[in-house]
Amino acid sequence: MNFDLTEEQRLLKNSVERLMLDKYSLADRSGYQTQGAGYSESMWSSYAELGLLALPFPEEYGGFGGGAVETMIVMEAFGGSLVLEPYFPTVVLAGGLLRHGASDAQKAELIPAIAQGETSYAFGYLESQSRYDLFNVETEAKRDGNGWILNGMKGLVLHGDRARKIIVTARTAGGPRQEDGIGLFLLDANAEGLSRRSYPTHSGLRAADITLKDVRVDATNVIGDPAGGYPIMTRVAGEAIAALCAEAVGAFGKMQAITLDYLKTREQFGKKIGSFQVLQHRAVDMLVELEQSRSMAMYAAMMVGESDATERKRATAAAKVQIGRSAKAIGHAAIQLHGGIAMTMDYSIGHYFRHVTMLDTLLGDADYHLMRLAELRATSRQ
Known part of the structure; x- marks a missing residue:
């Protein structure tokens, strides 16, 4: 490779x-x-x-x-x-x-x-009961002549407050936790019956909760098979996880560089604190986590085009596990090495730590993807 x-x-x-x-x-x-x-x-x-x-x-x-x-x-x-x-x-x-x-x-x-x-677009897939399962959809889509009528709610829709078009998932058949029977519907943000409650996220982005009440969607605005949206979602989720891993690596790199610069300039007991061996060890640990994350992010990016769906899922899940763990390790080290200044709103490290914490939870945190890896391995042995 x-x-x-x-x-x-x-x-x-x-x-x-x-x-x-x-x-x-x-x-x-x-x-x-x-x-x-x-x-x-x-x-x-x-x-x-x-x-x-x-x-x-x-x-x-x-x-x-x-x-x-x-x-x-x-x-x-x-x-x-x-x-x-x-x-x-x-x-x-x-x-x-x-x-x-x-x-x-x-x-x-x-x-x-x-x-x-x-x-600009937004994608509404999360619901209050969904957690990290993309197939857990209760929003309903019912046939109405040549179109569909949608009812339900979507939460934490990134950029959902300002997007001009919104793609949402809705169930056209089956039970709330079945993979089959999920459709993808393209809505205009000003569609009748669609309402949005906007708010800032923890990391400074914008999001919205979206309520759908008898929202009509023409058949021309259905993406793919009205009952076959889940395979499309999982394919895109893999690409999105690879993108999130790369974004996290960019943030990790800045956190490591800012912290290293601080160690070289901050003085205590008449010496630069970077001269203390125990702090040098912490800085090296940060670099190791950064490079491990970079390698896994590159691996995920190279594997999203893999024809074997199981191998794609393994690669992206493994990368997300590494990113989630490194977010905690690098974030904790950066804050501790900076002392109290890192937690103020006027200093950058706190902003980076909040953002990488959010990246860990998007599309499944480290624990969730570790469980998925175990399930994929168990399935391959059968």
Whole structure:
């Protein structure tokens, strides 16, 4: 398995990192949060101009035909700057659902608007009883002539308060924990019967709880088979986990670099605290966790295109376990080595720790994915 970047990938990496360095300091981020959208619309336009929004989509729909490695490069840079813009919900989640599940006509209509930065998406899949199980869906979709009527609620929909279009899961058949009978429905955010309650997340992003009350959806806005949405969801979830792992690695790298710089400059007892051997050991432990996470994130990105679904699931689950454990190890070390200053809102480490803690829980935390690994191994032995 070759982990070296191509020339085009290195150019992409350099351009995204330069943009983050120039436009996304912690002070810039704080300013973007106060804007009406909760993020910078000018930065969103910059992503479109650089081709970042078009990156994973096929060329025939206005994309650049990139893959999981290109997404990894972008997400790692975004993680290092704690980017607020809805790249993950729009391009990775909703974009993935369109790439893997939409008809050719739907792709031709919807993808160019994403690639050009003209619209944004959210994906509503979580419900109060769901925990981390994507198949645990109680929102109902009932036939009504040529369309569907949706009733139910979705929680913690990232960017759900500002997205112009929302893809939701709803059950068209079967019981609430069956994998079959789940459909994917594309809604306009202003659809009659759809209401949103917005709030900030722990890490500074925006989210919403969405209530659906007799929301009508035309048959043309159903993505794929109305009863076969779960396989599409699991495929996209694997790609999304790989992207989240890369984002976490970007944040880990910044946490490690900021902490190391602090050890080199902070003085105590007349010496730089970085000269104390016990603190040097903690700094090395942080570096080890960072490099282990980087390796697993790269492995996950390389495996999301694997034809064997079981191997894909193993790779992404293993990467998520490593990321979740490293988030705690690196976060704890960074805060402890900084002392009380790390927990203030004016210092960056606290912001990074909150964000990587959220990344651990998105699409399943370390304990959940460790259980999945055990189940996959048990299944393979049968």
